[in-house]
Amino acid sequence: MKTRSLAASLMVVGAFAGASVVGAAETLVKPVQPAKNINKGMAELGKKLFFEPRLSKSGFLSCNSCHNLSRGGTDNIPTSIGHNWQQGPINAPTVLNSSLNVAQFRDGRAADLKEQAGGPIANPGEMAFTHDLAVNVLESIPAYRAEFRKVFGKDKIDIDQVTTAIAEFEKTLVTPNSRFDKWLKGDKKALNADELAGWNLFKNSGCVACHYGEALGGTSFQKLGIVEPYKSLSPADVTKGRGAVTGKDADRFNFKVPTLRNVDMTYPYFHDGAVWTLKEAVDVMGRLQLGRKYSDQENAQVVAFLKTLTGDQPKFALPILPPSTDQTPRPTPFAK
C-alpha cells in the first residue's frame, strides 16, 4: 500500500522531469512558514518543561538532552542515552519542524506532539519516570503551580497540561528562511549552480516523491529498502517500523519519511543512526530506494542542495527553572 503510493508518486514526479514542466515539482515543496497561533504563555511554560530535568527519575535528563536545540533538535549520536546510560533502540529524530509531521515517532505511534511528549518521560529506557511522579514534582514548586494555573486556569497540574504545554512550545520550533526557501520565494541568487543542480537531481530522480511538503518529509510512511534491502543495525522490534503500529507484516521496515529540513545538523542518519555523512546517506537512498547510483558529481550536488535546507534555528533565552522546595520529591539518579 505504502509502496504502491510511492510508485504512484514516482510516476507523478517522473512527469515533472521533462523540461516543459520544470517548475511543477516546486509545487510539491513549500517554504517553512513561521509558527502561527501560538499561545505564548503556554509555549513559555512548555519551554521550561522541555528543559526540565526533574521530569526524569535521575533529575538529569530533559527533553533537550536528546532533542538538543543547540544541535538541530537532536543528539547527534546513533541511538540515544537513557537513564543509567541505557542505549536506546533507535535514532532520535529532530524536534525541529516536528509539528509538520503526520504523526510522531518514526513508527508514527503517537498521533501528535502532545501524545509524543508523554512517551519519553515514562519510558524506563529514557527518562524512566512516571507521569504521576513528574506531576508531583511540579506540584511541589510554587512557581510552577502559579504558572500552570495562569496558563490552564485549573487548580491542579496534570500530565495532560504538561504535555499540552510542551507541544505548544514544540510548535514554535519551525525553521523558516533557509536558502532553499528564499530561492523558492523567488530569490534566484539564493542557490548557486551546484545547489540548483542538486535540487534538479533531487526532484527528477524521485527523492521528492517521499520528501515533499513544507518539511520535505514527515508526511507519509514508506518502506526503507525498496530496490535493495537495508541492512539495519536495529533490534527486530525496531525494524518492525510502522508494522508495530498497524500489526501488518507488510508494514515491516516502513518508517515515517524523515524531514530533510536542517539535515546538515541532524546526523547521523536513518532509524539506526548508522550513516554519518550526507554523502553516504544520499548514496544509500539512491541505490536502495530509487535503484540509482549517483555519480560523485551528482552526489556532491545533491548534498550541496541538502545543505541549503538549514533554516533559522530557534532563538530564545535559556529558560531559568524555579528551584525545588523542601517538599519536592528528590531525584534518584543512581537507582536502577
Added chain:
Amino acid sequence: MKTRSLAASLMVVGAFAGASVVGAAETLVKPVQPAKNINKGMAELGKKLFFEPRLSKSGFLSCNSCHNLSRGGTDNIPTSIGHNWQQGPINAPTVLNSSLNVAQFRDGRAADLKEQAGGPIANPGEMAFTHDLAVNVLESIPAYRAEFRKVFGKDKIDIDQVTTAIAEFEKTLVTPNSRFDKWLKGDKKALNADELAGWNLFKNSGCVACHYGEALGGTSFQKLGIVEPYKSLSPADVTKGRGAVTGKDADRFNFKVPTLRNVDMTYPYFHDGAVWTLKEAVDVMGRLQLGRKYSDQENAQVVAFLKTLTGDQPKFALPILPPSTDQTPRPTPFAK
C-alpha cells in the same frame, strides 16, 4: 592554621555584635558587581564551548550538563553523573560567581577558571575525553576554526584557547541585583523583618566569618566540623579536602567555603550533597561550625535571609553549535 584564622575572624565578628557597631559587618560583604572587562567575542565562543557536548567522549555531556545554567549553575543532585553514568565522588559546585573564588574545585586544586575548565574534559569519570581529541573535533569544524582565529589570531586551535574562552564566558556568570544587594545599597525595603533578623543572626553568630566578601564565601579554606565532626558520605580521598593539595594532614576535611549566592537554587548542600534543605544545612552549620543550636525561629530567619541572595540569573540566547563535518571524529557514547 585555617582553624586559627577562623577563630581570629570569629573574634573580629564578635566585636560587631554590639549595638554600637551595627553596620560594621556590612563592610565584610559586598554587592555582586556586574562583569567587567569582558572580551565579548571570546565570551561568545566560550559560551558555545560551555554547551558543547563534543568536548566529551560520548558527545553527550557538556560543561552545562553538571553546571546547568537553567538551575543555578549546578546539577541539583548529590554527586554528578559522568561518562557511562559513573557516579562522581563530590557535589558539583555552582559555576555562578565562580570568578570570585580564590581558587577552583572544592579543594582549590585549580588556580583559576581557565585551569579548572580543562579538568572535567579529560577526567575519565566525567567527560572522559582528552584535550587532544577535543581539539581535533573543534579543528575539523570550519565555523569553529574561523571563530577561534578571529578571537585568538592564531592558525591552530589548542586547549589553552579552549579553556581561556570557557573561562571568559564563566566570568560573565555573576548574579548581581539580589534583594540582599539592594538592601546593602540602601533600599531598606528590600528585606522584610524576618530576612533582616536572619542577616543579623548570620553576622552576629559568626557565619559571616567564613561566608564574607562579594560571594559570601569562596575566599578561604576552612575545616568542615570544627565543634563537632561532620559525618561525610564521601570516599576518603574526597574528605582529604584541601589536604590533598597541600599534603598536610591538618588540612584534611578543609574545603573551600562555598559561595552562598543563589544558595536557594544550588541544593543539595556540602561536598557530599547529603543535605537537601537550607533548614538542615543551617542547623548543621550552626552546630558543627559554631557550636550553636538555632531555635526553629532563628533557623527560619537565617533561611529567609539566605533566600534573598538569589540574584539575576544569566540571560542569553541558547547558543547554536556548528555542525560536524565528514572529517569530524565521531563520538563513542557506548564505549567504556
